[in-house]
Amino acid sequence: MxxxxxxxxxxxxxxxxxxxxxxxxxxxxxxxxxxxxxxxxxxxxxxxxxxxxxxxxxxxxxxxxxxxxxxxxxxxxxxxxxxxxxxxxxxxxxxxxxxxxxxxxxxxxxxxxxxxxxxxxxxxxxxxxxxxxxxxxxxxxxxxxxxxxxxxxxxxxxxxxxxxxxxxxxxxxxxxxxxxxxxxxxxxxxxxxxxxxxxxxxxxxxxxxxxxxxxxxxxxxxxxxxxxxxxxxxxxxxxxxxxxxxxxxxxNITDVCKSSNGFKDLMFEDHTILYDYISQKLQKNEPFIVPRIAGIENNFAVFAHIKRQTNTTEVDQYFQQVAPAMKNNAGIYLPNMNSIMRYSELYLKAFENCEIMGAWEPQGTYIQHIAQSHDFMRNSFPNKQMFWVFALDIFHYIYDPKAWTKSLKGKRILIISAFVDSIREKIPLRSKLYDGVDLFPDCTFVFIKPPMTQAGEHSREFEIELNEFTKKLDAIKDDYDIALASCGGYGNLVCNYIYEKHKKSAIYVGGVLQMYFGILGGRWLKERADVVRLFLNEHWSRPKMSERPINCDQVEGACYW
Missing domain, CATH: 3.90.550 (Spore Coat Polysaccharide Biosynthesis Protein SpsA; Chain A)
Known part of the structure; x- marks a missing residue:
């Protein structure tokens, strides 16, 4: 970063x-x-x-x-x-x-x-x-x-x-x-x-x-x-x-200036964009959705959309080559072109419904893998406010009164995460995780575990898994005010379902959600060592063994575990 x-x-x-x-x-x-x-x-x-x-x-x-x-x-x-x-x-x-x-x-x-x-x-x-x-x-x-x-x-x-x-x-x-x-x-x-x-x-x-x-x-x-x-x-x-x-x-400062709308977005301070937006929507009692541009999921969604519009076959080889990674890393099993097209439709719907979305900075390494599809999203949704995805790294803003999670004060939070068992144990300890700061003041929590279909876990076609999960969501639709999601390739789709069907708010936080609760994964030990050095204490932990999918080491080097 x-x-x-x-x-x-x-x-x-x-x-x-x-x-x-x-x-x-x-x-x-x-x-x-x-x-x-x-x-x-x-x-x-x-x-x-x-x-x-x-x-x-x-x-x-x-x-x-x-x-x-x-x-x-x-x-x-x-x-x-x-x-x-x-x-x-x-x-x-x-x-x-x-x-x-x-x-x-x-x-x-x-x-x-x-x-x-x-x-x-x-x-x-x-x-x-x-x-x-x-x-x-x-x-x-x-x-x-x-x-x-x-x-x-x-x-x-x-x-x-x-x-x-x-x-x-x-x-x-x-x-x-x-x-x-x-x-x-x-x-x-x-x-x-x-x-x-x-x-x-x-x-x-x-x-x-x-x-x-x-x-x-x-x-x-x-x-x-x-x-x-x-x-x-x-x-x-x-x-x-x-x-x-x-x-x-x-x-390259010229590139940064261009991509950030003259240094107005895709910047470190974008947590204030999130804080102000969420505060305003909650004050008006208006539901909202905050999706984020993902990795290979974004490539699949955009390339499938282009194929649908142009009937090109140029992307077919890409789909064939990368489909195993979609299953392994994102947990999305796409056995045929119909599945790919359907995934694209559901993924992009989240961005059609949003007013604000997470995006990537030009000076980073992540965007290199999704540059073409990322540009497509910028050009296709020019009127959507973009913020830097890393603004969701809440540990960068612990001492800021506008750390965006503080805008959720007093709300009923639905946590969608594979680590809900670990997170549930951290709720009473949350003020001890980050130097005495409670990131969720006066909040209460509801938990649900998403489909575990990545790595060596068995998966049916993605929409079957998704539909089964949304039925579980329907059963608790009256128990929460806003959802924070960390569920791999299902993230944007689940958030959009909550927004459209439950008329509730949802934010696709992504994998970093576990760190909000002191659940340390290898990715942050490596990529955010300064943060770990600052805040790691006896109340932090690694994920439970029961929360590790089969062959989890094959998912980006077990980065979440």
Whole structure:
């Protein structure tokens, strides 16, 4: 997952901060094997020492260094703390907490220095709001005046300085999420992502606070293989021409702008679209359906629709080749062309009935497998509001008052999931799963298990399975207000049945629904390791053995189990 954020300008407080306003710099000094590089590191350290607005420089070093090694005239402002290892972000947050430091904390790479613009930090709202700065740098040339230093890029994937006020320091329980080193490739993209999960607004406004990078050589001491894994996030700096940002990390900003309707949808913040939409519909007592563009199910549905319209045979080979995967992964058995056509009809009906739908971002890997059918959906339903499917990853919004599940407050929720036995046990514990936050305040729950037809489980033709299941739904139609569905290839079909026949609301949440209740699957252990590191506790569990289908390891490596 790769998220794109457009930074807002630095907010200016009503009055400059006059309490706890000392500026502390945190970095690590080291002696490089090349003299030329040592000169650069010493220059930066000396420049920060000479800055009249810097109160203290905390060098969290691997060993103690002499003034000669550091190239400093004195120890003025310098405090060396021997941590015996390479500096991590976790080490800084922990050091600030343990030493009860008060004021503004400026974390930076060793080859960065500040100018006098850092004095404006006291005019910001960092001390008042849950914000952190992540700043794009300027490229310093010792042969030129720094006022002529060009900005780096401008780029959205690169920040070298991070500033926060100690009143908004990371909580002790959250420090473990930042156990990665300064300077490691991708650390800047990782920290923006994690801060966003924690509810921080990340400010990247290099027009106000200027930082300078001094590194003349293009050679680096790290390689692509050292990069931190996804998820990543980039922060487009305030005040720049967004479309001038060069492609990086597989993100083409021009493509993102086009697909997101000018950064209005298919963005990380789309949980607010869901929250506002659901709140409005519930307030009006109007039923609604929220489908999502699926994977090979979408290909089958769209290609069958095209075949129906054009009588083409070009897609027949695709159907033949991929039908086993539809059965294995999505649990949809399509023995003949009539079944495929019927599935297509029922699948697309959900999108015809909706006002809002989940879709995929152009910079992701998922869309590569469904690009043609995804484009078809966009073009066929141009008046439908699209939101980023990953907005359904509720663990990204735990600390946000608009986490979309909170719009369901007091409702009777129908959970459609293969993991209902596990989920039922979590209901009394749900406020203990995510740092004390109840994602479903004052809600009550009804449960039903969908057809278990994936992997090695036996299945009849999909519509037989579907019809049998909908009869079970009919028996409880008066017991719930809104359904949250996670039932493989049946998802959009079941949601549409609920909307049309029961006149109730339904959201196709998908596989991530189990994570709402602390049921950990292998997919999230691998793809959302930062989230697991933040929230995993003794109340979480893996699915029960009875909830595992035969040969579940054949379903994307047992990703749900």
């Amino acid at each position: 790769k998220a794109v954020f457009l930074s807002k300008p630095m907010e200016v407080a009503d009055a400059p901060n006059t309490q706890d306003n000392e500026i502390h710099v945190f970095t690590q000094f080291f002696v490089h094997r090349k003299d030329s590089r040592n000169e650069e590191l010493r220059y930066c350290l000396k420049a920060n020492q000479a800055n009249p607005f810097v109160y203290k420089i905390h060098l969290l070093n691997e060993r103690l260094y002499t003034l000669k090694e550091m190239g400093l005239p004195s120890n003025d402002k310098i405090h060396q703390e021997i941590i015996g290892k390479r500096l991590s972000f976790q080490s800084v947050f922990q050091y600030v907490r343990e030493n009860k430091i008060k004021g503004y904390c400026v974390m930076m790479n060793s080859d960065i220095f500040l100018d006098e613009s850092i004095k404006y930090i006291v005019t910001s709202t960092l001390h008042e709001k849950k914000q952190m700065m992540a700043l794009l740098r300027y490229e310093f040339d010792i042969k030129k005046n720094k006022e002529h230093a060009p900005i780096f890029g401008p780029r959205g994937d690169s920040q070298d300085t991070w500033i926060f006020h100690t009143s908004q320091n990371i909580k002790m329980s959250q420090e473990k999420a930042f156990a990665f080193d300064f300077g490691r490739p991708g650390c800047d993209n990782k920290i923006v992502y994690i801060l966003s999960i924690l509810g921080y607004q990340v400010i990247n406004d290099p027009r106000i606070i200027k930082t300078y990078h001094f590194h003349r050589s293009i050679m680096r001491d790290y390689f692509a293989k050292d990069a931190l894994p996804q998820p990543w996030a980039i922060s487009i700096p305030a005040g720049v021409n967004v479309l001038s940002i060069p492609p990086s990390l597989g993100i």
